[in-house]
Each structure stands twice: as structure tokens, then as C-alpha cells.
Amino acid sequence: MEISSISRLKFVKSVEIVPARNLDLDDMKNAAELLKDTANVVTAPENPMGLPGIDPVISTFLVAQEYGLIAMPHLTPRDKNRLYIHSQVLTALKIGIRNFFIIGGDPINSKSNSKEVREIDVMEMIESIGKTSEFTKSTMPDITIGSALNPYRENEQQILERKLSSGSNFFISQIIFESVHLRKDWLKNRKFKVSAGFMPITRKSQLDFVSKMGVKISPETLQRLQSAEDVSGTSAKIILEAYEGLKGYVDGVHLMPLGNNKLAKEILECI
Numbered sequence: 001m002e003i004s005s006i007s008r009l010k011f012v013k014s015v016e017i018v019p020a021r022n023l024d025l026d027d028m029k030n031a032a033e034l035l036k037d038t039a040n041v042v043t044a045p046e047n048p049m050g051l052p053g054i055d056p057v058i059s060t061f062l063v064a065q066e067y068g069l070i071a072m073p074h075l076t077p078r079d080k081n082r083l084y085i086h087s088q089v090l091t092a093l094k095i096g097i098r099n100f101f102i103i104g105g106d107p108i109n110s111k112s113n114s115k116e117v118r119e120i121d122v123m124e125m126i127e128s129i130g131k132t133s134e135f136t137k138s139t140m141p142d143i144t145i146g147s148a149l150n151p152y153r154e155n156e157q158q159i160l161e162r163k164l165s166s167g168s169n170f171f172i173s174q175i176i177f178e179s180v181h182l183r184k185d186w187l188k189n190r191k192f193k194v195s196a197g198f199m200p201i202t203r204k205s206q207l208d209f210v211s212k213m214g215v216k217i218s219p220e221t222l223q224r225l226q227s228a229e230d231v232s233g234t235s236a237k238i239i240l241e242a243y244e245g246l247k248g249y250v251d252g253v254h255l256m257p258l259g260n261n262k263l264a265k266e267i268l269e270c271i
Helices: 026-035 056-067 082-094 122-129 156-166 206-212 219-226 231-244 261-269
Strands: 012-016 041-044 070-075 099-102 144-149 170-175 193-198 252-255
Touching: 012 193, 012 261, 026 041, 026 056, 026 261, 041 056, 056 070, 056 082, 070 082, 082 122, 099 122, 122 144, 122 156, 144 156, 193 231, 206 219, 219 231, 231 261, 252 261
Parallel strands: 012 041, 012 252, 041 070, 070 099, 099 144, 144 170, 170 193, 193 252
Antiparallel strands: none
């Protein structure tokens, strides 16, 4: 069964689901069942927080196949050499996955008692995936290679151009809370797809977490969240306001709800 490509979507509504470290798919299926009518893409990280996790190729495929969503697993060079990367991509192509999100990955957690591999970096991995056709006896399908866009870096346009040259054709921004971070002329005049990345906040303690990730939040937005009685509701309003300010600048939204898929659904219903 072939799973559709993101390149065919007019507007991308993707949600990151983190599979639980248990031995069933109930959590993924429940999330997909909840989101299937509002989202069109499901993503999953690879060994998040540098700890052993459920393989994103298999987990996204299983729920995408059953619920009609498009699968876009995260892949990182952190844990692999070039040989395994090609093997993983071939496996994904074999089962119909045509979309990949390439990211550096979180540092290895000391509890894993392991070491990073990183035989190649993100840029080389993007380029290497495009050469997977050398190892398949079939005609290589059109694939979408997504990668991250950091709106907080001054030289991000140059870095993005290198990713484009390496083979990326779809980008998801790092978490933003205000539209100003993506309202850039070079993005408005783009010839590639961009999704705005959002993280709905459900607890005030999560603000410290996003701050450590390098996310910039204006004093006004920070005050709204810190003083809110309904943090989830206020966070949803902030995301929708940011999205309204990004019309014409982005081709989609990507939500990282940290397990609060009900809130993700409510936000997507308003987009």
C-alpha cells in the first residue's frame, strides 16, 4: 500500500505523536483515531531525549495505514552510520513511506550507556537519502525530505539554501509563539513548502522547557501565559493568532502537543 506524499497536499496539518515505551499500539491508535479528521500527517521522533524509543518508521506506518494519515518519520544520523541509514530508508520505501524528516536528534542520555555515531551530519544525511536509488532494483519514487528551519538564526536563509541544495524540499520551523519570527520576505517568496511549528502549552512549568530549547517568547506573550487561569486555552489562542499572521508565509502547521492530542485537535479544527 502506497502512502501519499506531503508534496501532494495543498496545506499540511501535521502532529507529532510520541509512541509510549510499552508493547502495544493502543496509544498511537487512540491518537490517530482522535486526529484523523483534522490532521493529514503524523510524525514521530526517533529515540527522543536520547533514550531508547519505538522505531518511528514502523509506528507511523502502522497508524497511517489504518487511519488514512500520511506518515513522516523523524530520522537522525545520531545513532547510525551511512549503511544503516540507507537500510532504514529502503525499509520505509518498501512499505510505502515517501516522507522523511531529517533532524540532528537530542543528545544521548547518560542512562542509555551508549555513544553517538554521527558518521555523517544532517546535511550529508539529506544528500545521502537522495542516493538511495543506487541500492534499489526498482524505480525510485518521488520522496519528500523535510528538515528543520530555525527562525532565530541570523544566517538561517543561507543554511536553508544549503539544505535545499542537498535535497530537502519541505521545512518545519522550530517552535514559535509569534508570527514575526517567520514573517520574512525570503520566506514569502519561497519555492518550497514551509510549516510553522507550534507547541501548545498546558502547564506553566513547560515555559522553562521551551526557553531552554532556545525558543524566543516576547514579554507580552510570556505574561499572557504566566497569568492565565486556563493555560491550554490561552496557548491555543496564541497559536491561532500567530497562524493568522502567517497566511501567505507558510504552507502548513505542525503541532508538538506533548501527548495532549485533544488540544491539538481543537487547534486544528480552527485552522
